[in-house]
Amino acid sequence: MPLQSPEVYIKRNIAAVQEYSILVGKAVANIFTPPHYWADVYTQMDSIGVGSMPIIVLTGFFTGCVLALQSATALTEFGAISMTGSLVSLSMVKELGPVLTGLMVSGRNAAGMASEIGSMKVTEQLDAMRALGTDPIRKLVTPRIMATVFMLFFLTIIADALGIAGGALMSVSLLGLNANTYLHDSYRGLVHGDIVQGLTKPLFSGFIISTVGCYFGMKTTGGTQGVGRATTQAVVVSSVAIIIVDLLVTRAMIGIFGS
Amino acid sequence: MPADLPTPGDQTPVVEFKDVTISFDVKPVLENISFSVDHGQTLIILGPAGCGKSVLLKLANGLLKPDSGSIRIFGQEITTMPERDLYALRAHIGMVFQESALFDSIDVEDNVAYRLHEEHVPEAEAHQRVVEALKFVELEQAISKFPPELSGGMRRRVSIARAIISNPDLILYDSPTGGLDPITSTTIIELVMKQRDVSRSTSLLVTHRLQDAFALATHRYDADNGMVAIPKDGPDHGVDPGTKFLMLNDGGVVFHGGTEELVHSKDPWIVNYLS
Numbered sequence: 201m202p203l204q205s206p207e208v209y210i211k212r213n214i215a216a217v218q219e220y221s222i223l224v225g226k227a228v229a230n231i232f233t234p235p236h237y238w239a240d241v242y243t244q245m246d247s248i249g250v251g252s253m254p255i256i257v258l259t260g261f262f263t264g265c266v267l268a269l270q271s272a273t274a275l276t277e278f279g280a281i282s283m284t285g286s287l288v289s290l291s292m293v294k295e296l297g298p299v300l301t302g303l304m305v306s307g308r309n310a311a312g313m314a315s316e317i318g319s320m321k322v323t324e325q326l327d328a329m330r331a332l333g334t335d336p337i338r339k340l341v342t343p344r345i346m347a348t349v350f351m352l353f354f355l356t357i358i359a360d361a362l363g364i365a366g367g368a369l370m371s372v373s374l375l376g377l378n379a380n381t382y383l384h385d386s387y388r389g390l391v392h393g394d395i396v397q398g399l400t401k402p403l404f405s406g407f408i409i410s411t412v413g414c415y416f417g418m419k420t421t422g423g424t425q426g427v428g429r430a431t432t433q434a435v436v437v438s439s440v441a442i443i444i445v446d447l448l449v450t451r452a453m454i455g456i457f458g459s
Numbered sequence: 460m461p462a463d464l465p466t467p468g469d470q471t472p473v474v475e476f477k478d479v480t481i482s483f484d485v486k487p488v489l490e491n492i493s494f495s496v497d498h499g500q501t502l503i504i505l506g507p508a509g510c511g512k513s514v515l516l517k518l519a520n521g522l523l524k525p526d527s528g529s530i531r532i533f534g535q536e537i538t539t540m541p542e543r544d545l546y547a548l549r550a551h552i553g554m555v556f557q558e559s560a561l562f563d564s565i566d567v568e569d570n571v572a573y574r575l576h577e578e579h580v581p582e583a584e585a586h587q588r589v590v591e592a593l594k595f596v597e598l599e600q601a602i603s604k605f606p607p608e609l610s611g612g613m614r615r616r617v618s619i620a621r622a623i624i625s626n627p628d629l630i631l632y633d634s635p636t637g638g639l640d641p642i643t644s645t646t647i648i649e650l651v652m653k654q655r656d657v658s659r660s661t662s663l664l665v666t667h668r669l670q671d672a673f674a675l676a677t678h679r680y681d682a683d684n685g686m687v688a689i690p691k692d693g694p695d696h697g698v699d700p701g702t703k704f705l706m707l708n709d710g711g712v713v714f715h716g717g718t719e720e721l722v723h724s725k726d727p728w729i730v731n732y733l734s
Contacts, residue, residue: 320562323558323560323563324556324557324558324560325560325561325562325563327517327522327556327560328554328556328560328561328562329562330522330546330549331520331522331549331552331553331554331556332549332573332574332577332621333546333549333550333574333577333578334546334573334577335542335546
């Protein structure tokens with residue numbers, strides 16, 4: 201890859217941020233004005249939400265299992281193995297559930313959005329849409345944002361629940377803990393602030409996944425190679441953004457609710 | 460605000476470009492382009508590859524905005540028009556893209572009825588109009604097929620059906636015969652001719668195939684016999700009076716006028732291009 205001057209690099213990235221903001225502004229404004237493409241919103245909810253269920257179920261469950269096993273070693277040293285329940289539930293609900301769900305859905309759906317919209321861009325289908333009187337942002341981008349934010353919320357809840365279940369299974373079968381005690385501790389370990397924190401993060405992640413995926417799709421140039429590049433960039437940028445925003449939201453929530 | 464349609468006898472040009480300039484990199488693709496197209500006329504746009512012909516069509520439809528200059532469509536200035544009004548204006552403009560640009564995840568019926576579905580036209584009426592449009596392009600049997608199942612020529616004809624279904628007053632054709640064999644090209648040119656002579660719509664046609672351009676200029680559509688040559692000893696002397704040529708080269712207009720003038724031009728570049 202050729203070296204670029206820092207000036208060109210910085211200008212290009214600032215221009216990209218500007219274009220991204222304009223796209224997001226238009227897409228969000230479209231939520232409040234007619235016409236609305238509800239059929240597309242439902243189709244996307246099915247494809248993003250229901251379609252991601254298998255990987256979310258597996259990810260959540262096995263993460264909970266691994267968490268229980270790994271933490272058992274350290275906890276046993278302090279004689280605190282009974283705390284496995286609350287450790288697993290706190291970790292899943294506050295952090296691992298939202299972030300892993302976000303990353304899984306990002307890999308699956310940000311890539312899907314970028315490649316679908318990118319392919320439409322390079323074959324002039326977006327121009328054809330405009331020529332036929334349909335605004336591509338209103339028809340393609342806004343439904344995806346609405347669907348992803350809505351569905352990621354529920355996918356995270358499922359991942360959390362399965363994570364706690366996975367931890368329970370491991371604790372009872374391999375670590376010899378009592379199921380009732382485990383589940384009771386899981387429940388007791390959580391406070392209101394933890395739930396709010398854990399369910400606010402998916403709203404941000406969902407927004408990032410859909411806007412970044414659609415942005416790279418709409419900016420695709422250069423034929424099939426361009427579509428491949430756009431897809432890769434969409435996944436990389438949305439994954440990194442999810443993790444960075446996770447830190448910011450965590451800090452904000454600690455500020456609001458106390459640690 | 461809905462666009463005002465041109466009324467019969469209206470002298471306002473349907474398309475008017477004044478000193479339009481647009482550039483993508485350093486060199487302008489189009490520089491100070493000026494021309495106009497009257498109601499019912501057909502303007503054939505010729506020029507070498509990369510001279511900005513497709514860009515010109517996209518400017519006419521408001522898909523691109525020029526860096527400077529004025530573009531008036533149906534007498535309305537589109538360079539400063541907000542997106543919402545542009546969409547209302549596009550209800551009267553049909554566009555046929557170079558690579559057909561059909562939506563490949565929906566079938567032919569949904570492709571052709573796309574605009575009607577957007578306007579919430581009842582299903583029965585929409586279906587009827589789709590069948591009529593496909594009859595015009597002679598493809599009724601392909602109504603339930605998907606674009607990947609169609610040949611290049613069939614896709615091109617479906618995109619023409621999609622563009623004309625709402626009876627537009629202005630049609631923009633971007634290389635409608637590009638990449639097609641001679642027989643299919645003749646079929647497409649016959650359809651363009653049919654649209655010109657039967658519906659009397661204004662059109663801009665971009666092509667780099669001279670044989671198609673001259674076929675369009677020297678023939679007329681007849682309901683019984685298809686493409687028929689205009690008699691040389693008749694009142695029109697073998698050429699359609701409403702068909703004009705615009706030649707572009709190096710970002711500028713090299714020629715703008717009728718068929719006779721083009722053929723008898725003394726400009727060495729034009730003579731070379733036509734030979």
